[in-house]
Amino acid sequence: MNVYTTKTDMRNRISSLIREGKSIGFVPTMGFLHEGHLSLVEHARKENEIVVMSIFVNPAQFGPTEDFDTYPRDFERDAKMAETAGVDIIFHPSAEEMYPFDGGIQIIAGNQSKALCGASRPGHFDGVLKVIAKLFHIVSPSRAYFGMKDAQQLAIVETFVRDYDFPVEIRRVPIVREGDGVAKSSRNVRLTDLERQEAPIIYQALSKGMEEYLTTQDVQKTIHVVAAKIEENSSGKIDYVSLLDYPSLQPANEDTEQVLLATAVYFEKVRLIDNIIMSTKKG
C-alpha cells in the first residue's frame, strides 16, 4: 500500500494508472475508520482494479462551533485497517496542501441542503461539495463509494455529479450496524457508557416509525412516533426527525417512490444520525 500526502504525488500515480487503463474505486473518508468504511472498501474492491482511500478531515465542512478540532484522528491505526481491507493507495493530505489558495470561487448546495442536517449546519454541504470536487479531480475515480448513513450527503453528491457531468459513477452502500442496531460511526466513541446503552433506541424508533408510515401514510404521526420513542427512552435530544422523498429531499407526494425517514439526536458530547430508506411502491 502507498501513502501520498501531496496532490502532485497522488496525481502522478493516478496518471500512470490511467495510462495503464486501470479502473479506480474511490472511498473518501475523514479517517477513524470503522466497519462502515471497510464495507465501502469491500464494495470498491469487488468492482475495481485499484482502490484509493482519502483520509482527510475537511475543515471546509465544519462550522465555527463544530467539532473540527476534536474530531477523532488516528492515522497509524487507519493505515493498518485500510491495508488489511485491501486499499492500494491512501491519499492523506494536510489542510494546507488541500487549500493553499482561496480565489473566492464558491460552490453552493441548493434546496437539498436546507433539510435534515443542513438546517442546523449552514455551509456544511457547500464544504462537502468543495472537497468532493477537488478529490474527484485529483483521484479521477471510475466509481466512488458513499454510505447510505449520510443519506443527505449521498443525495447531494449524486445531484452534483449528475448536474456537473463528473465522469464518475456514484455507488450507494448500505448502513453497517452494530449487533444491537446502532449505526457504525467514528463519533460513537464519544458516547458515555450510559448513552451507548441508550443509543439502540434510535434505530428501533426509526423502524417503528417506518412501520407506522407504511400503514397510515401519515407523515406527522410518523414523526411524532419516532421522536417520542427516542425522547422517552434516552437522554438524547432530538435535532430533527424528517420524512422526505428520496433523493430530492422534498416533501413526499403521490409520485414518491422512495422515502427517507431520518433523525439526528444530540447526546452530551456527540450528535448521532441514522435513517431508513424504504420503497413505497405498491407491489
Place this chain on the structure above:
Amino acid sequence: MNVYTTKTDMRNRISSLIREGKSIGFVPTMGFLHEGHLSLVEHARKENEIVVMSIFVNPAQFGPTEDFDTYPRDFERDAKMAETAGVDIIFHPSAEEMYPFDGGIQIIAGNQSKALCGASRPGHFDGVLKVIAKLFHIVSPSRAYFGMKDAQQLAIVETFVRDYDFPVEIRRVPIVREGDGVAKSSRNVRLTDLERQEAPIIYQALSKGMEEYLTTQDVQKTIHVVAAKIEENSSGKIDYVSLLDYPSLQPANEDTEQVLLATAVYFEKVRLIDNIIMSTKKG
C-alpha cells in the same frame, strides 16, 4: 472530423482516447468562428494528438436582457472552418442536452468577477464556470486553450482550475487582430459600417493609455486618456476603462508584475471588449 451532439457519444469517444493514451487539446467556443478561434486551434494542434472543439452558445452566461437569442450562429460554416483548421472532434450539444436537470447547486465566482465586464453582467461568470466545469468533465482535456481577449474570463478560469484541482493545463493565447488593429470577435459583424470604421480607435486608445501608464504610473490619468480618446473619436459609449493587477484583477500595487488595461465600449447593437496585458517589471 467527427461531430457529437450528445454527452454520451462524446464521453464514449473520450474514454477510448484516454485508453489509447492520447493527449487532448480542448478549444471551448460559442461558434461563429473567426481567426481568433483558429489561433486557439493552431496552438492546440501543436501540443496535442487530438483537438476537440466545443461549439455551444451557453444560455447560463447570458443575462435576461443580453443577446442570447441574437448571438450569431452558423454551424455549417463553423464545421468547415474547424475541419480545415485541423479540429478532430466537434462537440455541439443543444441547451437541453447540456442542462437537462437543475438540482440547484451553483458555482459562484468571487471578487475577480466583480470588476470589468462582471460589474455590468451579474451572474455572467457564474454561468461561464458552470459550463466550463461541465465541459472539462465531459472532454477530460490535457490542455485547454483560452484567448487573452477575454482576459477576465481567462483569469477566473485559471483561478477555478487552480483552486478546484482540475487535471487540465490552461494555455493563454494572444489576441488576434484585424489589419487595422480591431480585435477579432464574433460580434464584429453586428457593427454598422460607420462603427466598423471607428472601431480601430479602441486599440489605439489602449496603446496610448499603456504608454501613459508606463511613463507616469498614474492610474486615473491613464483611464482618462483611454476614455477620452475613444469618446472623442467614435460614437461608442464607454462601459468601463480599468487598469488592474493581472490575474488577481485587484488594484495594481507595488508588487504588481503584470497590469491589465481593459475597456468595453457600447455601439448601437453590440458591445466590444479589448485589452492590453503588459509586464511592469523593471528590466
